[in-house]
Amino acid sequence: GNSVTQMEGPVTLSEEAFLTINCTYTATGYPSLFWYVQYPGEGLQLLLKATKADDKGSNKGFEATYRKETTSFHLEKGSVQVSDSAVYFCASTSSNTGKLIFGQGTTLQVKP
Amino acid sequence: SAVISQKPSRDICQRGTSLTIQCQVDSQVTMMFWYRQQPGQSLTLIATANQGSEATYESGFVIDKFPISRPNLTFSTLTVSNMSPEDSSIYLCSVESASSYSYNEQFFGPGTRLTVL
Numbered sequence: 001g002n003s004v005t006q007m008e009g010p011v012t013l014s015e016e017a018f019l020t021i022n023c024t025y026t027a028t029g030y031p032s033l034f035w036y037v038q039y040p041g042e043g044l045q046l047l048l049k050a051t052k053a054d055d056k057g058s059n060k061g062f063e064a065t066y067r068k069e070t071t072s073f074h075l076e077k078g079s080v081q082v083s084d085s086a087v088y089f090c091a092s093t094s095s096n097t098g099k100l101i102f103g104q105g106t107t108l109q110v111k112p
Numbered sequence: 113s114a115v116i117s118q119k120p121s122r123d124i125c126q127r128g129t130s131l132t133i134q135c136q137v138d139s140q141v142t143m144m145f146w147y148r149q150q151p152g153q154s155l156t157l158i159a160t161a162n163q164g165s166e167a168t169y170e171s172g173f174v175i176d177k178f179p180i181s182r183p184n185l186t187f188s189t190l191t192v193s194n195m196s197p198e199d200s201s202i203y204l205c206s207v208e209s210a211s212s213y214s215y216n217e218q219f220f221g222p223g224t225r226l227t228v229l
Contacts, residue, residue, distance in 0.1 A: 032216055043204055043222040044155075089154065093216040100218055104154045
């Protein structure tokens with residue numbers, strides 16, 4: 001079945017460092033791909049999305065490109081801030097049910 | 113995007129009791145979903161709730177333990193029955209975007225943090 005795998009955390013960075021959180025998926029067909037963010041004590045917020053191969057989703061300085069050849073959707077940000085500290089979830093839609101399938105989440109901690 | 117509220121935001125309950133969580137959306141939506149997020153874990157889909165029909169439960173979840181109501185297109189409830197400490201989790205509802213171009217984008221409520229003693 002479909003699945004999503006993220007790099008294990010926690011990831012600890014200094015402010016203004018470059019961020020990459022790896023995400024790979026397995027799927028039949030052509031899923032849509034998402035990154036959600038969960039700030040401490042809050043629910044999930046959609047950060048960005050991509051719906052077809054080579055699409056680039058971007059928001060708040062974060063970017064991710066839908067790479068069909070490597071089945072990946074890595075999250076990147078050029079310069080992180082303390083306020084980016086949160087848990088990041090990669091997700092894909094199941095091609096036959098449309099349901100969201102989440103990765104295990106990666107905790108990011110940014111230190112001043 | 114949809115604005116979703118949940119009640120209660122958190123609760124501490126005794127073993128063996130039941131808690132009903134409410135989810136209210138500011139617009140009419142067809143599909144609503146209930147998820148569980150156990151401490152330090154990812155989200156697991158409990159069930160899909162469509163208005164006017166029985167909820168569809170995922171493997172490992174049953175109606176007797178997690179009865180769901182969906183009386184209209186803006187509201188749903190999830191009950192956690194006969195609770196045990198293993199039910200301590202965050203419970204989140206979500207809705208699928210109404211746009212046909214949204215590609216299954218979902219919006220989430222703030223969650224209900226449940227602790228069972």
